[in-house]
Amino acid sequence: MSPLATLRIALLALRINKLRSALTMLGIIIGVAAVIIMIAVGRGAQLRVQDQIRSLGSNIVMVLNGTNTSGGARGGAGSQPTIFEEDAYALGREIEEVQAAAPTLRGSGQVVFGNANWSTVFYGTTTDYLTVREWGIAEGRPFEDAEMNGAGKVALIGQTVANSLFGDANPVDQVIRIRKVPLTVIGVLERKGQNMMGQDQDDIVLMPLSTARNRIMGNPASPGKSRNISSIMVKMRDGPQMDQGIAHMRELLRQRHRLQDDQDDDFYVRNLSEILEAQEAASKVMAMLLAAVASVSLLVGGIGIMNIMLVSVTERTREIGLRMAVGARGRDILLQFLVEAVTLSLIGGLLGIALGIGGQELIARFAGWPTVLSLDAMLLAAGFAAFVGVFFGYYPARKAASLSPIDALRYE
Amino acid sequence: MAAALIAPLIEVSGLGKDYAMGNTLVAALRGVDLRIDRGEFVAIMGASGSGKSTFMNLLGCLDKPSRGRYRLAGEEVSGLSGDALARVRNQRIGFVFQHFNLLARTSALDNVALPLLYGHTPAAERTQRARQRLSEVGLGERLAHQPSQLSGGQQQRVAIARALVNNPTLLLADEPTGALDTHTSLEIMALLQALNRGGLTVVLVTHEHDIARHARRIITFRDGEVISDQPNTVLPA
Numbered sequence: 199m200s201p202l203a204t205l206r207i208a209l210l211a212l213r214i215n216k217l218r219s220a221l222t223m224l225g226i227i228i229g230v231a232a233v234i235i236m237i238a239v240g241r242g243a244q245l246r247v248q249d250q251i252r253s254l255g256s257n258i259v260m261v262l263n264g265t266n267t268s269g270g271a272r273g274g275a276g277s278q279p280t281i282f283e284e285d286a287y288a289l290g291r292e293i294e295e296v297q298a299a300a301p302t303l304r305g306s307g308q309v310v311f312g313n314a315n316w317s318t319v320f321y322g323t324t325t326d327y328l329t330v331r332e333w334g335i336a337e338g339r340p341f342e343d344a345e346m347n348g349a350g351k352v353a354l355i356g357q358t359v360a361n362s363l364f365g366d367a368n369p370v371d372q373v374i375r376i377r378k379v380p381l382t383v384i385g386v387l388e389r390k391g392q393n394m395m396g397q398d399q400d401d402i403v404l405m406p407l408s409t410a411r412n413r414i415m416g417n418p419a420s421p422g423k424s425r426n427i428s429s430i431m432v433k434m435r436d437g438p439q440m441d442q443g444i445a446h447m448r449e450l451l452r453q454r455h456r457l458q459d460d461q462d463d464d465f466y467v468r469n470l471s472e473i474l475e476a477q478e479a480a481s482k483v484m485a486m487l488l489a490a491v492a493s494v495s496l497l498v499g500g501i502g503i504m505n506i507m508l509v510s511v512t513e514r515t516r517e518i519g520l521r522m523a524v525g526a527r528g529r530d531i532l533l534q535f536l537v538e539a540v541t542l543s544l545i546g547g548l549l550g551i552a553l554g555i556g557g558q559e560l561i562a563r564f565a566g567w568p569t570v571l572s573l574d575a576m577l578l579a580a581g582f583a584a585f586v587g588v589f590f591g592y593y594p595a596r597k598a599a600s601l602s603p604i605d606a607l608r609y610e
Numbered sequence: 611m612a613a614a615l616i617a618p619l620i621e622v623s624g625l626g627k628d629y630a631m632g633n634t635l636v637a638a639l640r641g642v643d644l645r646i647d648r649g650e651f652v653a654i655m656g657a658s659g660s661g662k663s664t665f666m667n668l669l670g671c672l673d674k675p676s677r678g679r680y681r682l683a684g685e686e687v688s689g690l691s692g693d694a695l696a697r698v699r700n701q702r703i704g705f706v707f708q709h710f711n712l713l714a715r716t717s718a719l720d721n722v723a724l725p726l727l728y729g730h731t732p733a734a735e736r737t738q739r740a741r742q743r744l745s746e747v748g749l750g751e752r753l754a755h756q757p758s759q760l761s762g763g764q765q766q767r768v769a770i771a772r773a774l775v776n777n778p779t780l781l782l783a784d785e786p787t788g789a790l791d792t793h794t795s796l797e798i799m800a801l802l803q804a805l806n807r808g809g810l811t812v813v814l815v816t817h818e819h820d821i822a823r824h825a826r827r828i829i830t831f832r833d834g835e836v837i838s839d840q841p842n843t844v845l846p847a
Contacts, residue, residue, distance in 0.1 A: 203727050214715045520711040523672060524772070525700020525728035527693045603699075604672045607711070 204530070208537040215510075222506040223546035225499030226586065230550025230579040231557055232492035237575040238558040240485020242568035247478045253390045253399060255332040257297075257471055259444060261285070261430040261451070264464035279426040280464040283407065285454060286430040290326065292450055295443025297433045300326035303410045304428040309359060309403060310375040316362040320353075320376060320403040322410020323431075330433040331390075338370045338385025341406055349408035353381040356400035357389045374403075379413050381405060444469065493582065499546070500586035507539050507594035518598050519606030532599035539591020540584060547583030551576050617684035619779060619811050620646040620669065625678035626834075627664050638664040640834040641678065646813065648779070651806040653822035653842070654815045656831035663784070665831065666815045670703055670782045671695045683779055700729050704773025708785035710765045712757040712772075718744060719753040722772045729776055743771040747801065763794035770801060774810075781805065783814045787821055799824040 212219045264280040286301035303322035308315050321327065325340050335354065345352050353374065360369045369383045381403075390399040405414075407427070434443050444467055455464055511518070518531055526534075554576070558569040627639040639661045646652055656662040667673040668680060671687055674695075680688040687698055699705075712721045722740035731739070744750055747767040757765050766786060773781055783802065787795035803824055806812045816822050823842060830838040 200730070207727075210716065516711065517713060520707075520713070521724070521728070522696065523670070523699060523705050523711075524725040525696050525776075527696040527728075529693075530728060602673070604667050607672065607707070 204533050204537050207534055208541050211538055212541060218506060219542060222503055222542055225502035226543050226546030226583050227550040227553055229496030229499040230547050230583050231553035232495050233489060233579040234551060234554025234575055235557045236488035236492040238569040238571050239561060239567055240488045241570035241572060243481045244478060244485055245570055246568050247474060247481050250393055251474045253393060254470060255330055255433060257434040257436065257440065259432040259434060260468045260470055261432065262466040262468065280455065281427060281430060282425045283427050284425065285451060288450060288454060289430060289432060289447055293443060293446045295434050295439050295446060297435045298326040298329040299430055299432045300324050300330050301407055301427045302327065302429050302431060303407055305410060305415050307377050309363060311363040311372060314363045316359060318359050318401050318403055320405060322405055322407040324407055327431060330431045334388045335385045336388045346406045349412045350406055351381050351409065352384045354385045354387055354404040355383055356387050356402040358398050358401040359403055360386050377414050496582055496586060500590040503539055503542055503587060504590035504594060507535060507591055511594045511598040515606050515609035518601055519603055522603035523607060528599040532595045535595035535598050536591050540587035543583045543587030547580040551580060618645040619648045619683055621681040623679050625668060625675050625680060627668060628676045638834055642836055648811055649809055651812045651826045653825035653828045654813065654831065655817060655822050655828060660831040661834035662815050662831040666782060666784055669813060670705060671698045700725055701776060702779050704778040704781045706769050706773050706783040706786045708788040710769045712765055712768055715756055717754045717756060718749060718768045721768055722775050724772060725776045739775055743775045747771045762790050763797055766790065766798050779811060781810055781812045785816055
């Protein structure tokens with residue numbers, strides 16, 4: 199019998215039992231859809247972490263102030279002002295593995311433009327900050343050296359600040375005020391989105407370090423005297439020498455801070471990329487787990503197919519007997535039932551792919567999770583569905599084919 | 611092939627069949643010797659359990675004998691493999707059953723074409739031959755009807771058309787009128803007689819004398835043996 203004729207016979211048999219065929223397929227449909235959706239969600243989570251790594255900038259190391267102990271109570275990280283502007287410059291100059299190091303002085307306050315105002319954080323820093331964060335300028339220009347050295351009254355603003363204060367208008371060359379100090383907006387930063395904590399990274403104002411220290415945060419007691427900063431953002435060069443570079447940084451800082459061998463560090467070095475990479479690895483494991491759980495449902499769908507095919511063989515025993523009486527060989531019967539099972543699982547697989555695409559779209563839209571649809575996930579699910587059809591269809595088909603014609607014909 | 615033409619269509623000798631019932635073997639057929647020539651119309655009679663159905667199954671190559679030889683058109687078939695027997699059934703034998711055994715929800719045309727499907731006949735020829743056979747049994751107008759839309763007599767006609775579609779040399783009818791009323795039964799028997807007059811060898815299994823008397827030779831079974839084999843002299847008008 200030709201394969202085409204076998205296929206036609208199988209399709210006919212499936213059409214005769216429409217409801218049952220549909221219910222059988224349901225298991226495969228749900229299984230395939232679940233695998234596709236779960237892989238899409240898992241990949242989406244992974245991608246989000248990768249985006250965060252990218253938005254933070256790669257190979258980032260942060261140097262923070264040390265702790266302060268007073269009266270037995272230990273302050274948290276950064277409670278003791280121990281790192282200075284010069285530390286940042288020294289790191290950038292003297293450590294080979296460091297590509298750029300930017301001192302930052304962090305503050306927060308109300309930004310005012312005309313009758314609009316907005317509470318935000320501002321950083322006094324250097325142009326290296328943009329290098330470290332791999333942050334481009336969407337509009338306008340970066341700081342100039344004269345502005346850096348002379349506490350120029352200029353600022354770069356993030357997208358969120360720009361929208362809040364200016365709406366659709368162009369902020370460049372407009373004058374904003376922070377703590378009553380007028381600053382000219384010289385540029386708008388590119389959009390970065392949320393960081394891994396969900397904070398809006400575009401809600402930011404950057405200004406020269408000298409401007410922040412001398413004009414805005416100026417300590418009334420000693421204006422412009424304190425060279426202390428909040429943190430140093432360091433970008434390491436690409437390559438495997440990250441840990442070595444961090445060790446060199448610690449060595450240099452200990453030297454500069456004149457720490458004895460028995461003294462602890464008076465600063466903290468945090469490798470942010472490492473944290474994110476750990477998170478990425480975790481999300482990868484999560485994605486695999488999700489796919490594994492989803493494939494269990496595919497397996498259950500396959501068992502459903504086997505169940506229905508077994509019932510079908512029993513129910514159609516007389517039909518099998520008749521087919522044998524008019525000349526069907528065992529292998530014709532085997533093929534017929536196998537094709538039925540595979541057809542069920544393949545059609546189910548295709549419908550499952552459609553449902554999966556729709557499902558991940560819904561999840562992306564209503565749950566707001568990022569999802570990534572991938573062709574290989576669809577092929578994998580469809581291939582697995584076909585395999586399930588053959589695997590679970592074989593036993594019932596074998597059973598049908600091994601019936602003796604006379605027993606099958608007489609079956610009541 | 612000349613030998614095949616001269617040889618009787620059916621030649622069985624010492625044909626026996628045992629069935630296992632638990633641990634004991636029950637002999638359903640105890641050494642039957644028979645020959646049936648081409649063009650005969652034979653009725654096989656007997657009470658249930660007489661072995662007539664077992665004999666019929668062996669003739670139809672649906673079952674393999676435990677003992678003895680069976681030559682169909684000169685060819686020894688008792689030792690053939692399952693696949694070879696399927697081919698013999700497909701090419702040489704047509705079956706008509708008591709309960710018609712048509713495929714449900716399948717058109718009369720597709721039902722009739724079914725043996726051709728397993729005989730590797732091209733699609734166009736399948737349709738053409740199935741249509742021709744259906745007209746021959748008087749159902750040329752009901753090609754697309756499904757079994758549920760046909761009367762019992764019509765369904766049996768479809769089954770007969772199916773049995774004939776591959777031009778078999780032997781038609782085996784197992785209680786073909788068992789599920790039909792008297793009037794329809796007569797129609798079906800008249801059809802079988804007409805086919806026989808056209809040269810087809812017909813072997814009919816029945817337990818009704820009224821049906822058996824349409825045949826030209828009546829063989830009676832009891833306890834797995836032939837107890838009488840005689841020509842039918844009282845053919846109905």
